[in-house]
Amino acid sequence: MNNDILKQHKISEYEYKLICDYIGREPNINEIGVFSAMWSEHCGYKNTKLLLKNLPTKGKRVVFGPGENAGVIDIGDGDFIVFKIESHNHPSSVEPYQGAATGVGGILRDVFTMGARPIAILDSLKFGDPSLSRTKHLVDGVVRGIGDYGNCVGIPNVGGDTFFEDIYNQNILVNAMCVGYARKKKIVTSKATGIGNVLVYYGATTGRDGVHGASFASAKLDDEGPRSAIQVGNPFLEKLLLEATLELIEKDLIIAAQDMGAAGLTSASTEMATKGNLGVVLNLDSIPKRVSDITPYEMLLSESQERMLALINPSNWEKVKKILEKWDLNGVIVGELIEEKVFKVTYNKEVVVNLPLDSIVEKVPLYKREVLPKPSYFSKLEPLPDNFYSISIKDALIKMLSSPNIASKKWIYQQYDHMIGDSTVVKPGEGVGVIRVFSGSKFKNFINKIFCKGEKGIALTTTANPRYCYLDPEKGAMIAVAEAARDVISVGAEPVAITNCLNFGNPEDLDVYYQLYYTIEGMKKACTVLNTPVTGGNASLYNEGELGSIYPTPVIGMVGLIKDVSKVVKPDFKKDTIIILLGKKTERIDGSEFAKLFFNKLGNKCPDIDLDYEKKVQELVLEIINKGFVTSVDSVNLGGVGISFIKGCIRGNVGGKLRLKGNIATLFGETQSCFIVGAKANKVEKIKRLAIKNGVDFEIIGNISEDKKIEICLVNENNENREFFNLDELKNIYENGFENAIK
Amino acid sequence: MKVGIVVFPGSNCDKDCIYAVKTVMKKDPVIIWHKDIPSDNVDFIIIPGGFSYGDYLRAGAIAKFSRIMDYIKEANERGKLILGICNGFQILTESGILPGALIKNNSTKFICKDVYIRVENNKTVFTSFYKDKDVIKIPIAHKEGNYYIDDNELAELIKNNQIVFRYSDESGNVNDKTNPNGSKYNIAGIINKKGNVLGMMPHPERSIESLLGSKDGQLIFISILNNEKINF
Numbered sequence: 019m020n021n022d023i024l025k026q027h028k029i030s031e032y033e034y035k036l037i038c039d040y041i042g043r044e045p046n047i048n049e050i051g052v053f054s055a056m057w058s059e060h061c062g063y064k065n066t067k068l069l070l071k072n073l074p075t076k077g078k079r080v081v082f083g084p085g086e087n088a089g090v091i092d093i094g095d096g097d098f099i100v101f102k103i104e105s106h107n108h109p110s111s112v113e114p115y116q117g118a119a120t121g122v123g124g125i126l127r128d129v130f131t132m133g134a135r136p137i138a139i140l141d142s143l144k145f146g147d148p149s150l151s152r153t154k155h156l157v158d159g160v161v162r163g164i165g166d167y168g169n170c171v172g173i174p175n176v177g178g179d180t181f182f183e184d185i186y187n188q189n190i191l192v193n194a195m196c197v198g199y200a201r202k203k204k205i206v207t208s209k210a211t212g213i214g215n216v217l218v219y220y221g222a223t224t225g226r227d228g229v230h231g232a233s234f235a236s237a238k239l240d241d242e243g244p245r246s247a248i249q250v251g252n253p254f255l256e257k258l259l260l261e262a263t264l265e266l267i268e269k270d271l272i273i274a275a276q277d278m279g280a281a282g283l284t285s286a287s288t289e290m291a292t293k294g295n296l297g298v299v300l301n302l303d304s305i306p307k308r309v310s311d312i313t314p315y316e317m318l319l320s321e322s323q324e325r326m327l328a329l330i331n332p333s334n335w336e337k338v339k340k341i342l343e344k345w346d347l348n349g350v351i352v353g354e355l356i357e358e359k360v361f362k363v364t365y366n367k368e369v370v371v372n373l374p375l376d377s378i379v380e381k382v383p384l385y386k387r388e389v390l391p392k393p394s395y396f397s398k399l400e401p402l403p404d405n406f407y408s409i410s411i412k413d414a415l416i417k418m419l420s421s422p423n424i425a426s427k428k429w430i431y432q433q434y435d436h437m438i439g440d441s442t443v444v445k446p447g448e449g450v451g452v453i454r455v456f457s458g459s460k461f462k463n464f465i466n467k468i469f470c471k472g473e474k475g476i477a478l479t480t481t482a483n484p485r486y487c488y489l490d491p492e493k494g495a496m497i498a499v500a501e502a503a504r505d506v507i508s509v510g511a512e513p514v515a516i517t518n519c520l521n522f523g524n525p526e527d528l529d530v531y532y533q534l535y536y537t538i539e540g541m542k543k544a545c546t547v548l549n550t551p552v553t554g555g556n557a558s559l560y561n562e563g564e565l566g567s568i569y570p571t572p573v574i575g576m577v578g579l580i581k582d583v584s585k586v587v588k589p590d591f592k593k594d595t596i597i598i599l600l601g602k603k604t605e606r607i608d609g610s611e612f613a614k615l616f617f618n619k620l621g622n623k624c625p626d627i628d629l630d631y632e633k634k635v636q637e638l639v640l641e642i643i644n645k646g647f648v649t650s651v652d653s654v655n656l657g658g659v660g661i662s663f664i665k666g667c668i669r670g671n672v673g674g675k676l677r678l679k680g681n682i683a684t685l686f687g688e689t690q691s692c693f694i695v696g697a698k699a700n701k702v703e704k705i706k707r708l709a710i711k712n713g714v715d716f717e718i719i720g721n722i723s724e725d726k727k728i729e730i731c732l733v734n735e736n737n738e739n740r741e742f743f744n745l746d747e748l749k750n751i752y753e754n755g756f757e758n759a760i761k
Numbered sequence: 762m763k764v765g766i767v768v769f770p771g772s773n774c775d776k777d778c779i780y781a782v783k784t785v786m787k788k789d790p791v792i793i794w795h796k797d798i799p800s801d802n803v804d805f806i807i808i809p810g811g812f813s814y815g816d817y818l819r820a821g822a823i824a825k826f827s828r829i830m831d832y833i834k835e836a837n838e839r840g841k842l843i844l845g846i847c848n849g850f851q852i853l854t855e856s857g858i859l860p861g862a863l864i865k866n867n868s869t870k871f872i873c874k875d876v877y878i879r880v881e882n883n884k885t886v887f888t889s890f891y892k893d894k895d896v897i898k899i900p901i902a903h904k905e906g907n908y909y910i911d912d913n914e915l916a917e918l919i920k921n922n923q924i925v926f927r928y929s930d931e932s933g934n935v936n937d938k939t940n941p942n943g944s945k946y947n948i949a950g951i952i953n954k955k956g957n958v959l960g961m962m963p964h965p966e967r968s969i970e971s972l973l974g975s976k977d978g979q980l981i982f983i984s985i986l987n988n989e990k991i992n993f
Contacts, residue, residue, distance in 0.1 A: 165871050166871070169871055171773070254815030257773065432870075433870050436873055438777065
């Protein structure tokens with residue numbers, strides 16, 4: 019095979035030799051295309067598989083972990099929650115609107131393919147410097163893309179995180195998470211069974227869009243990048259696909275299913291057959307084509323959106339067709355399961371692909387690289403100057419509240435329908451997203467849903483700490499998991515499981531490989547201690563721009579379970595309450611928003627975290643919530659204790675006094691294992707006793723008043739540093755900071 | 762009272778409407794699939810929110826040609842009660858059952874948030890359980906909710922008391938600041954002359970429980986239930 023062709027397909031000489039060995043001959047061009055897609059990082063996980071296998075994936079609530087279309091957990095009463103996060107970074111960096119929209123489409127399909135009705139979307143977004151016009155254009159396009167798609171399909175978008183850092187100037191990150199609800203009896207997997215059962219293709223026609231998408235996503239973006247790799251979304255068609263799929267599953271007509279996502283028809287059919295330990299034969303003549311001159315090569319690799327592949331018993335074909343017709347969908351039989359474990363494709367009476375199945379799916383070459391003792395950039399990290407003690411509380415607070423990283427994200431979430439479904443108990447802006455679950459034990463199907471008091475809810479969050487992960491990948495990843503757990507605990511949920519999206523640079527760069535290795539180590543440790551197994555996720559490598567590889571950005575998507583959703587707690591401060599800090603304070607500002615804003619540097623030390631202590635704090639907070647001792651709960655993260663306090667005042671529309679022992683680093687440093695809770699005076703002693711019993715630090719740091727005055731006072735041995743603010747002024751800054759920054 | 766809920770392939774607030782009818786009105790609604798004319802005699806029809814047929818051209822522009830619209834028009838002529846919410850309102854204006862048009866929000870963006878609306882007319886079958894000038898907390902979620910009508914027709918609407926809801930603040934002040942989408946005269950909902958068809962952009966089916974932030978929308982469903990006997 020010509021070297022240029024191999025290069026175009028991103029297949030190395032070594033890999034080409036492997037292919038020839040496996041199949042005993044030289045592959046034809048269609049087969050090269052198949053290998054290129056299936057052996058890409060996106061489909062084959064060739065750089066990350068050996069690392070990912072160390073993650074804890076088992077737990078008492080985990081039904082399906084990594085390897086399925088999405089993770090599945092059991093929340094009792096015959097109710098399953100199905101969820102996954104996935105990246106759409108490269109397409110969104112080139113065409114933000116369609117890139118982000120199809121990212122949402124893809125993750126929705128992963129969830130409803132399993133028989134789950136999507137009940138929530140979250141999105142984790144990373145952009146570059148907000149003052150650049152490129153960034154403004156990307157923010158606008160991505161948010162409209164996510165909004166238009168999700169709004170049309172009708173799934174509430176209940177949370178996520180948005181972060182700006184220069185390192186993402188060229189290569190932004192768009193990670194979308196979908197959460198679905200399924201009844202235990204109706205879960206469908208991608209494991210194909212039954213020789214002679216047929217594959218039904220339904221949904222959109224197959225066009226040239228997205229050919230090479232999987233390999234495009236697995237290489238560096240450059241100006242010559244293939245535009246054809248971008249797909250275009252059609253949310254209305256997605257809605258039809260969703261309703262038809264759920265109806266087919268409800269009527270037990272689907273044996274196995276997989277959506278045609280990355281590497282389209284090829285990956286969907288081969289992965290399903292592989293899982294069932296069978297082979298598959300496809301006939302491309304029957305594929306509904308968008309253009310008449312499309313080649314078999316293109317049909318096999320097309321990533322045209324909104325297409326599904328379902329395995330059915332041929333005797334049910336008429337019933338299936340009727341349901342597809344009801345939803346105005348095109349459906350054809352395109353293949354069959356066979357005993358011989360091959361992937362065989364015919365077109366125009368010719369065999370165009372004939373490969374041993376294991377060579378494509380299971381024999382993906384896996385790369386293990388050297389783990390450096392320390393990455394080369396560590397020695398270049400400079401300590402922060404120590405003159406920050408002279409910065410006034412006022413200057414710092416105003417600058418931080420107006421930073422788009424801290425300011426209210428209402429400009430984003432108001433463009434998303436976050437209330438559809440009549441289930442959003444905690445909305446974006448109010449706290450960590452909470453969706454109530456209409457339990458399957460109480461109704462026959464969604465049409466009859468009636469909510470009963472005392473029913474369950476789920477808390478959903480995404481977190482990422484790219485700055486911390488850059489300073490110390492292992493600790494940074496631990497913090498990302500811990501923060502996600504703190505988030506769900508803050509509304510009264512027990513952390514259950516995570517999905518993750520690993521966004522990194524080029525793994526062939528040993529610094530990046532170090533980051534990847536230690537991020538996964540950190541995630542492993544935190545998930546083990548906090549008892550939140552990993553149920554799946556996705557890896558997006560080769561993310562880099564003019565400033566080099568992006569910061570290591572493991573995004574954690576967590577699901578927590580609330581036993582009685584009517585007892586949910588929110589972070590807004592209430593009148594006449596005492597504010598208590600539970601957990602650790604800090605004296606450092608490394609890696610913080612404060613350091614970034616005042617010094618444009620990160621420093622050289624990641625915030626500390628002790629996982630055992632973290633666990634103790636989390637357990638304590640969950641206990642006092644369940645006992646009804648608290649009126650508000652917030653977990654401290656970006657912007658530290660000071661920002662958490664001010665946000666509590668703004669959300670509750672109340673004034674208050676903060677009196678904190680420490681200095682400005684204590685106020686704005688990003689301490690870990692820390693919550694701020696509010697309680698009525700008569701509960702304070704009880705909380706204190708429990709804190710002492712659990713070995714958790716306890717400090718009363720303020721109280722909430724009737725008026726709208728805010729006082730912040732830092733107390734140390736020699737003096738008191740006190741400043742006053744007007745709530746409405748701070749509120750104005752907080753609520754408009756984001757729009758002002760990206761306008 | 763028999764309640765029917767119209768379902769287009771892109772309807773996505775249908776399940777929430779079913780939920781509201783079941784929990785507030787304690788009725789089992791009939792699902793009216795856009796391809797099937799119902800055999801039941803339906804007294805009250807809800808056209809729910811969503812994206813009827815994708816709405817890529819203009820909200821409701823395709824729906825008005827749907828077979829089910831003949832059924833709805835006929836029901837209107839017979840004086841049956843019809844409530845169009847969000848996309849339902851858009852479909853009712855597109856098909857000429859209600860006057861005016863819903864154009865893109867003046868921000869050009871989709872807006873989802875809680876707003877306040879003031880009851881301008883509590884003498885309708887849909888609002889009789891509200892007090893005059895009651896202020897309701899209720900969510901909106903739309904990109905094309907900017908109500909437009911020319912000045913002459915607006916004068917007609919005002920004269921005939923057809924304006925049912927106007928966007929306001931919590932205290933009931935109606936002005937430009939309390940207008941979320943640029944709607945003429947802050948109009949959030951109108952009724953036809955005869956009084957049997959209400960179209961509104963806000964979502965009453967999403968404001969039926971304090972757990973979700975508001976139950977102010979309940980009274981719409983309760984009003985309807987209690988005005989069953991009124992003939993049009």
